[in-house]
Amino acid sequence: MSHETSYPIGTKGIKWGDNEKQQWLAAQSKQRDFFSDVLPQIQTLAMGDVFELETYGELNYLQTYPLHALKTKHWQQDKPSVLITGGVHGYETSGVQGALRFARLTAADYQARFNLVIIPCVSPWGYETINRWNPKALDPNRSFFEGSGCEESELLMAYLKQYPDGFWVHFDLHETTDSDSSEFRPALAARDAIEIDHDMTPDGFYTVGDSENPQFDFQKAVIDAVRQVTPITQADEAGEIIGCPITQEGVINYPMTKLSLCGGLTNAQYSTTTEVYPDNPDITADECNRAQVAAVCGGLDYLIRGVTL
Template sequence: MTIERFYPIGTPGQPWGHTEREQWRAQTRIQRDYQQQVVSKINALTDRFDVEQYGALSYDPEHYPLLCIKTKHWDETKPIVLITGGVHGYETSGVHGALLFLETKAQRYETHFNFVVAPCVSPWGYEIINRWNPLALDPNRSFYANSPAEESRHLMALVASIQAPILAHFDLHETTDSDEQEFRPALAARDGINFEPGTIPDGFYTVGDSEKPVADFQTAIINAVRQVTHIAPADDNQQIIGSDVVQEGVINYPMKMLGLCGGITDCQYGTTTEVYPDSPKVTNDECNRAQVAAITGGLDYILDHQ
């Protein structure tokens, strides 16, 4: 069923122009500090990792440097693991889960892997607690040539600068109640279409690449995460967020075709994690630890199958 719902910006049925996008940006406000909450944690890792700036957002280059963390003692003989968080800046555990992995677990795996970690791809979105960038663009639908989203362009340039194949990519995300309450209605208004309500799954799930799903790898991640938080069940249509469930807690998307961050490499093992932070069953700490469990579960699987 299609439900007509008026979003307070724009005219129903008409895509936004420049004026509407400016109106949308004008009603956003800073709610937390990227420098204090993220950059300070990154800088605290410099004794154990190399920290590099791979760009800066033009909105405020000094306040929004784009930082990545790399294995300090890089070994060309080891495979590379890419970890990305905060592509949607409001998805908090993606950012802090990536940092928690570096703080608590990475050393255990550095014998086997080189790591490249971009923990907060969209720092403006982190501060505003929003899915979009200031141009009302979704960075996670913008990973393609000549991308209009500078967050996406900078990350693609970072990946292109890595002079070796990437074996695995963990892209850390959340699915939140605000997706249904704010972000999907805003998207419908922006694009001039009717909003069709959906349901938010209660629990963790992953999104694999439909072109190379690597089912057993996803299974290992799900089994590791279930030790920390609950796994999202399928709905009555045996789907999660409108996609068929291919195994417990797993759906697949065509990553490259959709311009998703999960498609920016040709890695053998790739997953997009989706934590559900709005469940009454979990805490913020458990959400962060679920992201860490997803990474370690996937890495343990790779070590067992290389």
């Protein structure tokens, strides 16, 4: 169902131009600090036994944000490679902190089996301003294509080209928050002069697979691991989650590459986009972070058990 939008920027029925985008940018403010919350964790991990630090670019938005990857030190070409991305949408906190928690507490358990690359925070400006978009009012998670103009996405794409053999597995860690309905969907409707459903925030954890490569059993393994930590999203009366039919409990599928989503970036054989719901008052931030870790471990454990490596 579509809803009228009354977003305070722009004129209904007219797409935003540069003036409206500048108004939107002027309304954003720093609410937390990437340089104290996130960067020291990345640097500490790079000084340990598991990871080395690779800097793949920087963003210059009034201040300079370095873009870092954590890569396992003992890289072997005969091992399958795993990519974990967090903070593609910077406001989705457990995507960032969950990736860091996995790197800190659990990655060592898997380094003998897999090469690991972890990008903890794709969008540091979005992290600081608790935002879905970048300063150009572009959504990084709809911008993974050449010429998108979204630096967060383009720099990550350029970095990953150094891995010619690609990635066998990709976990893209996200959240679905109440602010999706209260702020980000209304802003999108205003920016693009469209009408969209603003009331699509499900309670619980779910995953988004690739409709072109759904990997039913892999997704189920992720869900089964996460249900030990936090509740799984149940379908609505129409059998849907966020307007999309479920394929099994807690799982929907999107055409990842067609939509230029991060989850389709690598064309990995096994890929999942996690969605944590952090706004349930009974769910803690720690639980959200642990759910992200459980998702990664559940997927990797499934591959170790059931697939010849």
